[in-house]
Amino acid sequence: MGDFPLYPLSLPQGGNIMKPRWILVLFSLMVMMGIGGCSPLGFFSSSPSRAFESFLDDYFNGAFALRPSSTEPMAWLSATADSLRAVSASRAMRELTAIDTSQLSMDERIDWQQMEAMLKREVRDRSLNIPARIPGQYLTLGTIYGQVARRRPPTPEEWKNIRKAIDDARVAMETGRRQLHEPPPLWVRLAVNTAARYEEFLGEPLVTRIKTAAPDSLRSALLHSTEETRHALVRFRIFLSDTLKPGKDDSWGVGEEYYDWLLKEVHFLPYNSAQLIEEGWRRHNETKKLLKDLAQRIDPEKSWKEVIEEMKSRHPEPGRIMEAYRVQSDRARRLLVVLDLVAIPEPETLTFVPTPPALRETYAWAGYGGITIQDKVPTGRFFVTDIVPEMSPDQVEEKLRAQNRGWITVIALHEGYPGHHLQNLYAMKSSRKVRSRFGSTYYGEGWGLYAESWMARSGFYQTTDDSLAWLHMRLWRTARVIIDPSIHTGRMTYEQAIRFFVEEVGLERSAAEAEVNRYTTWPTQAPSYIIGWLEIEKLREELRQALGEQFSEKQFIETLLGVGSLPLELLKRAVRYQYGYQLGKVVANE
16 A cells, blocks of 8 residues: 555644634534534644544544434344445544544554554445345344353343343344345345254253243343244244345345455555455465375375365264364463463453354355453353254264364364454453454454464464364365455356365365355455465564564564454554564654
C-alpha cells in the first residue's frame, strides 16, 4: 500500500481565528447539513489526535448507531435495521475522513486506516441484501447452546438470559418468514438442517438440563418457553422446505468485482482473484512435493495418498474425540511454559464444548468460539465436532477418519495454544480501541499457521502422523487459496470444489462439503491461512536479517501478538514501528 491518505481540514483551526458568534453560526449550519458528526467540539480541536480519540469514543459508545424505532425483540434482524447500519456507517465515515491524518501518530494512522476499511465494508455490504438471502441468521439459539452444554451449570441470572433467548428465537423466525426472498438453495438446506438439530436440542437434552439444574422459580417458565420455541422451529423448518421459493443454485457467489474489492480495500492485499488463484497453485504444488517426499521416507512402497489413508485409520474411539483435543492442547500449553517460548496472559482458561448445531455443517473438525468472561476469568471456547446420535455407521466411520490423531494434534494448537486462544488473550490486553474490537482474518489465520510452523521448530510434533498431518493440512489450506476465489467468480462450481478437495487433497466427502459450505458464506476468508502465514514468515525473516544475533523469536512473537489483529500491510507497519525499524531505516520515536 502507499502512503496513508490525507484528509486535511478546510476550516481554520485553533486560536482566535473566528469570533464565537461565527463559530455558533457555522456549527448550526453543519448540524443542518449533517456533517457535524457526534462530537462537534472535537471537530474544532487543535489536535487531530484528540479528534480521532473523540471519534472512537463516540463510535464505540454507539453515538453513530441509528436504531429502528420499534422496541420489538430482535429488531436488529429487520431489513430496516440493515439499512440503518449502512446509513450509520456513512455518517461515521464523513466524520472520520474529516480528521487530518498527516498529524496523527503512526499507531493512530494505522487505526484510522483499519477503521476506514471497516466502515467502507459496512456501507458496501448493504448491496448484498443479507436480510432476504440468509435463512440461517434467523436461527439464533446458538447463543445458549454453549451455556447449556458446558460442565458448569448456568447461574440463576444466566438461566433468565437463556429463557429470554429462547423466547427471542421465535420472534427471529417470524422476522425471517417476512423477509426471506429467493435465498440460495444451499443456504436453505443448511438452515433446514440447523433447525432440525435445534429441535432435537430443545427436546430431551435441554429439558433434562432444565429439570436438573434450573432454579425452581424459573423451571416452569423455561419448560414452557422451550416447548413453544420447539414448535416454532418445526413450523419454520417446514416453511423453508415447502413454502419459501429458493433462488438460483449459485446465487451465493459474490462475483469477481466485489471479491477483488474486498481483497484490495478491506484486506489491503496486492492480489486480485486471478492472481490469488495463481499463487494458490504455486504453493499447492510446492506443498504436494514436500508431502510426497515425507511419505516416501515413511514408506517407499506407498503413494502419499496411501500413507495418508493409513494415518486416517489411527483415530480416537467414538465419544473420545473431545478428550483427544484437550490432551493435545494441554501438551502444547505445557511446552510453551516449560521452554519459555511466549508469555501467556493470566488468568485465563480454555474450555472444550460441542460444536453448536448451526456450525456443524461448516466446521468439520473444530473451531475457536472466542472469549467470554466467567467468574472474572477470560475463558476461551474450543468447539469440537464429534459423533452425534443421528449419524449412520458409515457417517460415524467417515467422521472418525477425518478426526484422526495427526489432524487433532495440529488443530489443537491452531485453535488453542499458541493459536487463536493465545492471540485473543493478547488482543484483550490492547489499549487501542480499534485493535481490541476488530480483527483481520488474514492476520488471525495467518497466525494460526505460523503457530503450526513455530511449534514444529520447537519440537511439538512427536510422531510421523503429526508431521504428516501438518503437511497434509497445509495442502488443504493451499487448496483453499484456489477454490475460494474460483467458486465466487464462476471459475469453479460447488461440486467441482468438493471433488477437488476429495481427489486433490484426500479429504473425506463430508469434510469437503463442510469446507465448501463455509466458503459460500464467507468470501475471501479461506485464502487467509496460507497468505497470512507467508506474509508473517516474510516479516520474521526481514527482521531476523536486519537484527542478526539480536533477533529473538520470543520477542518477535510477543510484539506480533501485542500490536493487535490488523490487516497484513498495517500489521507489518505496526511491528516494524515497534521494533524502531522500517524499510531498513531506524524510525525515530514519535
